[in-house]
Amino acid sequence: MTNALEIEGLTKQYGDGFQALKGIDLHVRQGDFFALLGPNGAGKSTTLGIVSSLVNKTSGKVRVFGHDIDTHLVQAKLNLGVVPQEFNFNQFEKVFDIVTTQAGYYGIPLGRAAQSAEKYLKQLGLWDKRNTPARMLSGGMKRRLMIARALVHEPKLLILDEPTAGVDIELRRSMWAFLEQINREGTTIILTTHYLEEAEALCRNIAIIDRGRIVKHTSKRDLLQQLSVETFILDTEQELEGAPTLEGVSCRINNEGALEVDVEKGQGLNAVFAQLDALGIKVVSMRTKANRLEELFLRLVEENASDSAKDLEGAA
């Protein structure tokens, strides 16, 4: 089966000499929900900008559903919907006009464009605002408008660059549900996000990019299995003044006053509970620390920074 996106040896050097991408290789399967993660300035937006024709590449190959953007750009674009990081619509135009105009750029006549716009504006809760100028919308509505606009021509691949930035939790959850729904219906989704919890909740495969290089490209499950230590949060009946000394595990009191315990894989929790019991500490509830991916992300980025520093030392 053809991959939804294939990137080979992609490089980008800006006019000022800054090398944003240093040879990216990436592939995203059809139907995947894929996360491209990385710190600010890592090259995420540049990569997606090249895929969506907003940035000129320096070298390398990009194929969207097998269509090379150098030789079959129109076919590649027809398969692609893009939701950028910044609001990029005319603030003075009405919501409905913005979406139907975008459909027109894809050669969709107004009648069909209006039907498609109605479908997505309703699904994203913007139908009541269809005659409102875009500048009057809230931040969350503007983000949803950009999603409706990106979907109006029914692309097979949807790229979202930080789609939930600045969106409140409730709205973020409803956007997650919508994205999961269209993914189930067959749309391949590529997402960049700073909320690693978002990537962990939604995505099946993940690539981590740092300083213009892919430092990890694997499934979320494999990535999480690389965590040799798992952290549990234990809520105790009585507030602890300090972390107890536990044999074989490290522990600390977190900001909420709960006990955080790092347990190595395969170690089991029985010994921990036995020791706490012996110390007279009663545990009333327990949960896994949610942002496991965040820990791994930070570790990989730190490792890459350290490798880059060594490379520089070697070069010097």
Add this chain to the structure above:
Amino acid sequence: MRIEALWVAFYTIVIREIRRFTRIWPQTLLPPAVTMTLYFIIFGNLIGSRIGQMGGFTYMQFIVPGLIMMAVITNSYSNVVSSFFSMKFQRSIEELLVSPVPNWVILAGYVTGGMARGLGIGLIVTLVSLAFTHLTIHNLPMVVITVFLTSALFSVGGFINAMLATKFDDISIVPTFVLTPLTYLGGVFYSIGLLPDFWQGVSMANPILYMVNGFRYGILGVSDVNPFVSLGMILVFIVLLSLVALQMLQRGKGIRH
């Protein structure tokens, strides 16, 4: 893209452009009508009555073609330059860049949008002029072809200006320091036959002189230059500037990193 899809993309751009300038009609349609009315009252009626005849016509009749052409030139140019630059500024140009619309359709859409405003204003100014003088058409095809091609030429010019502009100042420099002087010195208010030989020669280097006179020939049947030379020059400039604009779009000048 198939031909039907290209046509849909083209008229989508044109309709959006027309929607834009009609939405802000107090800024786009009303001022030229007011300004031209003042020109007709002051230069045509008050001062013109003391000037007497020019080229065998009343001064009012003489300046009407030039004023119509001035309005067409200014509005065709400013429509495209301000619309395309504000799309760059708001980044809504990205809507077009991610879509499969070919560059020549983007250019054709914007130029047609600029022509819609330029010719619309030309019509408004013509109607206003009828309140002050009687107009007869000497050569209708020449009138139509000259005004359409001039509007197209300055729409392409506005497009190139918008591509090159990086800040709002850049879109007012050319209209203020190039277009306005060339238009005023392009025979709108006088026949270059009134000028000394040296300044007549200098005036012949002004491209707007040919457009104003080509249009004046179509309406009054008098011109300082050969009207067919005017048409030829406009066509050559349209082709050259369109090639420049397409090359800039291809490179993504000012719109792609």
